[in-house]
Amino acid sequence: MASAALLLPLVSATPSVTAEQPGSGALQREFAAAAARYQVPQSVLLGVSYLQSRWDTHSGAPSVTGGYGPMHLTDARTALADAPHHSEGTEDPRGDTSRAAKTVTGAALPRTSELPARLRTLDRAAELTGLPAKELRRSPAANVRGGAALLAAAQRELGQPLSGDPADWYGAVARFSGADDSATAATYADDVYDVIRNGEHRTTDSGQRVALRAAPRISPDTAQTARLGLRKADAGRAECPGTVACEWIPAPYAEFGEGDYGNHDKADRPKSQSVDYIVIHDTEGSWDTTIKLIQDPKYVSWNYTLRSSDGHVAQHVATKDVAWHAGNWYINSKSVGLEHEGFLTAPDAWYTEAMYRTSARLVGYLAKKYDIPLDRRHILGHDNVPGTTTSTIPGMHTDPGPYWDWAHYFQLLGKPFKATAGPAASVVTIRPDYAANQPSYTGCEKAGQACAPHGSGAVRLHTAPAADAPLVKDIGLRPGGEDSTTDVNDLGARASTGQQFAVAGREGDWTAIWYLGQKAWFHNPRTKPTAVGAKERVLTPKAGLAEIPVYGRAYPEAGAYPEGVPVQTVSAFPYKLLAGQRYVVGVQAPSEYFFAPTFDTAGHRVVRGEDTYYEIQFGHRVAYVKAADVEVRPAR
Numbered sequence: 001m002a003s004a005a006l007l008l009p010l011v012s013a014t015p016s017v018t019a020e021q022p023g024s025g026a027l028q029r030e031f032a033a034a035a036a037r038y039q040v041p042q043s044v045l046l047g048v049s050y051l052q053s054r055w056d057t058h059s060g061a062p063s064v065t066g067g068y069g070p071m072h073l074t075d076a077r078t079a080l081a082d083a084p085h086h087s088e089g090t091e092d093p094r095g096d097t098s099r100a101a102k103t104v105t106g107a108a109l110p111r112t113s114e115l116p117a118r119l120r121t122l123d124r125a126a127e128l129t130g131l132p133a134k135e136l137r138r139s140p141a142a143n144v145r146g147g148a149a150l151l152a153a154a155q156r157e158l159g160q161p162l163s164g165d166p167a168d169w170y171g172a173v174a175r176f177s178g179a180d181d182s183a184t185a186a187t188y189a190d191d192v193y194d195v196i197r198n199g200e201h202r203t204t205d206s207g208q209r210v211a212l213r214a215a216p217r218i219s220p221d222t223a224q225t226a227r228l229g230l231r232k233a234d235a236g237r238a239e240c241p242g243t244v245a246c247e248w249i250p251a252p253y254a255e256f257g258e259g260d261y262g263n264h265d266k267a268d269r270p271k272s273q274s275v276d277y278i279v280i281h282d283t284e285g286s287w288d289t290t291i292k293l294i295q296d297p298k299y300v301s302w303n304y305t306l307r308s309s310d311g312h313v314a315q316h317v318a319t320k321d322v323a324w325h326a327g328n329w330y331i332n333s334k335s336v337g338l339e340h341e342g343f344l345t346a347p348d349a350w351y352t353e354a355m356y357r358t359s360a361r362l363v364g365y366l367a368k369k370y371d372i373p374l375d376r377r378h379i380l381g382h383d384n385v386p387g388t389t390t391s392t393i394p395g396m397h398t399d400p401g402p403y404w405d406w407a408h409y410f411q412l413l414g415k416p417f418k419a420t421a422g423p424a425a426s427v428v429t430i431r432p433d434y435a436a437n438q439p440s441y442t443g444c445e446k447a448g449q450a451c452a453p454h455g456s457g458a459v460r461l462h463t464a465p466a467a468d469a470p471l472v473k474d475i476g477l478r479p480g481g482e483d484s485t486t487d488v489n490d491l492g493a494r495a496s497t498g499q500q501f502a503v504a505g506r507e508g509d510w511t512a513i514w515y516l517g518q519k520a521w522f523h524n525p526r527t528k529p530t531a532v533g534a535k536e537r538v539l540t541p542k543a544g545l546a547e548i549p550v551y552g553r554a555y556p557e558a559g560a561y562p563e564g565v566p567v568q569t570v571s572a573f574p575y576k577l578l579a580g581q582r583y584v585v586g587v588q589a590p591s592e593y594f595f596a597p598t599f600d601t602a603g604h605r606v607v608r609g610e611d612t613y614y615e616i617q618f619g620h621r622v623a624y625v626k627a628a629d630v631e632v633r634p635a636r
Contacts, residue, residue, distance in 0.1 A: 027055065027070070027208035030141040034148040039162035040155075044169045045148055046200075046212040047192040048176055051353050056205040060138040061452070063350045064342040065287070065309045066119055068137040071147025072352060074178070074309065075137060076119035095388050095553075096329035096597075116288075118178025118309050125150055140206075151176055158227050166196060166215070171224030177310040177354075181233035184245035184312040186225050191311070191357055193220050205435065205455070238315040241365035244358055251316040251323070253599075254297040261599040262297040265322040267333070272606050273594060275319065275370040276587050277335035278363055279326050281382045282342035282400040290339060300324045302337035304362065308351055311358030319366065322594065326385045327396055330553035333594040335380075336366055344401035344488065356405070360412035374415040376406070376498035377586035377615060377622065383491055384499075386552035386621045389571045393476035393552075396621070398489040402441065402458040405434050406497040417498050418532065425533030426503050426636065427584060428511060430495045430522075432459055432530040443487040451488055457497035459530050460486075461520035465510030472520045474619065475574050491620040495522065499617050502538050502582035514581045516619040517550075538582040539614055539630040547576040548629040550618060556591040556609025565595045565605055575618070577625060585632055586615035589624060 031049070035042035049055055052072035053063075062068055062079030125146030126133050135142045154172035155162060163169070170189050177188035199214030236248025255261045269275050283290045287307045293299045294316045302325040303317045317323040325337035340359060342351055363379065372378050381400050387393035410416055417431045435455040444451035462469040471484040474492030478484075484492030495501065501513035509525035524530045541548045549572035561567045577583065591609035598604075613624040614632070 024203075024207055024209045027057075027140055027144075027204065027206075028210050030144045031210070034141075034144045037145065038148040038152040039164075040148045040151045041164060041166040041169060043166045043196050043212060043215060044151065044173060044192070045144070046210070047196040048151065048173060049144070049147065050195050050200055050212065051188070051192050051357075053350070054202065054204070054353050055208070055210045056350070057140045057143075057208075058205065058350055059452075061350075062137075063308060063352060065307075065352075067309065067352070068122065069143030069146075070140055071143050071150075072309070073122040073125050073136055073143055073146050073150075074119045075122035075133060076115050078133075078137070094324045094329050095327045095332060095392070116178075116180065118180070121150060121178065122146065124153075128153055147176075158224060160224070167218055167220045170220035170222055171227060174225050175228060179245075179310045179312060180230060181245065181247070181312070182225055182228065182230040183233050183235075184310055185228060185230055186222065187243070187245040187358070188310050188354060189220070189222075189225070190243075191354060193218060237318060238313075239319055239366075239369075240313060240315065241361055243361050244313050244365070245311075246313045246315060249291060249294065249314045249316055251294050251301045252297040255599050256297055259598070262301075262324075263294075263299055264301040264317045264324055265594075265596040265604075266601045267320060267322045267594070267596070267604075269320045269322075270370060273333055273592060275334060275336060276372060276589075277331060277378055277380055278366055278372060279331070279335050279337045279380050279382055279385060280359075280400055280404070281325065281337060281339045281397075282344055282404075283339045284343055284399065285341075287341050290341065302339045304337070305339045306341065306355050306359050306362070308341040308355045311352070311354035313358060313362060319369075322596070326382065327392070328385050328388050328553060329594070330388070330555065330592070331380075331385050333592070336370075338362065340400065342400065344399045344403075351404075356409060357412055360409060364413055374410070374413050376496075376500070377584075377617065379410075379413075380622065381406075381496070384496075384621050386618075386623050387476070387573075388552045389569075390476065390574050393573070398491060401488060402439075402456040402494070402496070403454060404457065405455070406457045407431065407434050410498060419534070421533035421535040423526070423529075423533055425535065426582075427500055427534040427536045427538065428503055428513065428524075428531040429534045430457075430459060430497055430499050430501070430531050432457065432497065433528070434497070436528070437530065439486075441486055441488040443489060447487075458494045459496075459522040459524075461493040461495060461513075461515060461522050463519075463521070465507040465512070465521045467523065469521070472515060472518055474516060476516075479574065493520070494620050495520075496620065499620075500534050500536055500584040501617060502584060504581075514583060517575050517578055517581065535635045537585040537632055537635050539585050539616065539625070539632045540582045541577060541579050542629060542631050545579060545629065547578050548625060549573070550575045550577055550616075551613070551624045551626075554589040554591050554611075554613035554615075554624045555593050556607050557611050560591070560609035561593075561607055562605070564603075565593075565607055568593050573623065575623075577618075582633070583616040583618060583625075586617065586622065588627070589613040589615055 066076035066079035128149035154175040174185035174189040179185040201211035233247040238246040238248040240246030301323040441451040471493035505512035511524040591611040593607040595605040612627040
């Protein structure tokens with residue numbers, strides 16, 4: 001959980017609701033004025049700012065790397081949180097009950113003196129502009145001036161003229177990224193020039209209309225990056241598309257005492273098992289801390305880490321091997337895990353556009369490599385991964401949380417969430433307007449305390465079609481039957497953008513869906529819908545069955561296990577899927593168990609059974625039902 005060090009600026013920086021708001025074209029004029037003052041082409045200034053913040057101001061709150069304002073000027077000393085990678089405590093990141101639970105302990109951030117230059121750009125902007133650091137953090141106009149000054153300084157340092165031709169600024173743009181390797185700097189600059197070529201326009205989070213006119217014929221001088229003097233990152237064994245700057249920082253595969261080892265398992269995917277999922281995480285810590293942790297054999301592992309400031313990617317575990325990241329061994333053995341530098345409980349500790357874009361390109365590459373469909377049944381958040389047994393449900397992770405922008409992410413993936421059926425369809429895709437949808441949450445800084453208002457991709461689920469109706473219950477999270485809450489980590493009554501559910505009823509501006517074995521209502525007004533119609537297959541219990549069990553993993557029947565491999569219990573959840581209820585069909589899953597309890601891989605086995613399962617969107621998390629228990633109905 002993020003510490004108060006990150007969250008304090010959010011409170012102090014939020015403008016009063018009575019404060020006079022600038023006209024909707026004010027920010028555009030500030031870009032023009034700053035560009036003229038520092039002799040930077042306006043398209044370059046706008047393109048850089050878009051890649052950092054999409055021109056949003058976030059009410060003066062810092063990003064996950066301590067960056068402020070539309071230009072993402074970094075001041076980590078003021079903003080960067082001192083948080084561990086994940087919550088400390090006892091958990092099994094492998095999610096394999098054949099092995100003892102593993103204790104995970106976080107690590108502290110580096111001291112301020114150890115912070116790299118990319119986390120201290122606001123200081124330099126203050127020197128160049130003469131503006132106080134506080135003003136550069138809080139004033140969008142000052143922030144834009146600071147960014148323009150940094151670009152102009154970079155251009156001069158490279159021995160380039162302050163040209164009016166945007167094509168002459170490629171090296172300065174690459175320098176602005178703060179990247180310490182040439183490939184990342186070039187990838188960042190390429191993305192900025194892609195924005196300039198295609199143009200962009202949007203209304204920002206503060207109601208400002210900003211536009212960048214397309215310049216499709218621009219051809220920048222890419223050779224300028226050779227003058228930056230940056231290191232060449234060791235790509236090594238990294239598996240990345242050519243459009244992503246990737247580095248190989250291996251996670252150790254090592255033994256340490258009493259037969260224990262870490263921090264992943266060797267495998268031979270997809271020959272041994274198919275890769276069906278990509279899991280999106282946030283790090284709950286800084287890039288530097290996360291990179292230190294992945295190199296500790298006693299810690300856990302994931303396949304890739306993505307840096308927020310510039311989109312840089314580091315790969316740690318080969319995709320053929322199994323990383324310990326999801327807390328569910330079945331999912332781990334059939335997935336690739338991506339950690340994104342960020343904090344779940346800090347609404348305005350925002351992710352940069354640079355990281356969203358890099359992540360989308362990496363996911364697109366992996367999806368093509370392993371034939372993974374680009375939908376929310378296969379591209380999961382860590383918060384969509386189910387527990388393995390009833391006892392593990394409350395302890396499952398909740399990142400990347402309600403502030404991850406799934407709609408924008410899938411737009412970048414080239415698979416935007418669109419209606420595929422009419423408004424009266426029997427299935428819906430959750431799709432609220434991210435910026436306008438601002439459900440209240442608590443618990444961002446401490447228990448019970450309200451979170452700052454912020455856009456969200458999640459909708460809240462009630463027991464009746466009314467905003468004052470109780471939230472639906474989650475008996476897995478609260479076996480005593482207590483109500484769900486609005487806590488930012490409480491997933492008991494939440495549906496997320498891109499998730500699909502069967503419709504259970506409609507009344508006025510409210511729609512009911514089947515969710516965790518019950519009807520769950522969400523506000524879905526016709527004038528501003530929060531869901532759209534979808535044409536998808538659904539399943540329901542076979543005729544004659546009053547209810548069927550639901551599982552957190554698709555393990556084989558007992559008779560499938562050979563001698564020497566302990567039988568893994570097929571343990572049902574406390575939930576029930578009742579007759580007449582319908583759920584959208586996901587992966588048709590073979591029953592499999594990857595037996596890999598030892599450092600020596602000679603005894604590793606993939607156990608396959610006769611049973612098959614279907615993945616379903618059962619609640620906020622996915623779940624599995626046995627194919628023998630259900631009938632699948634075609635999309636309509």
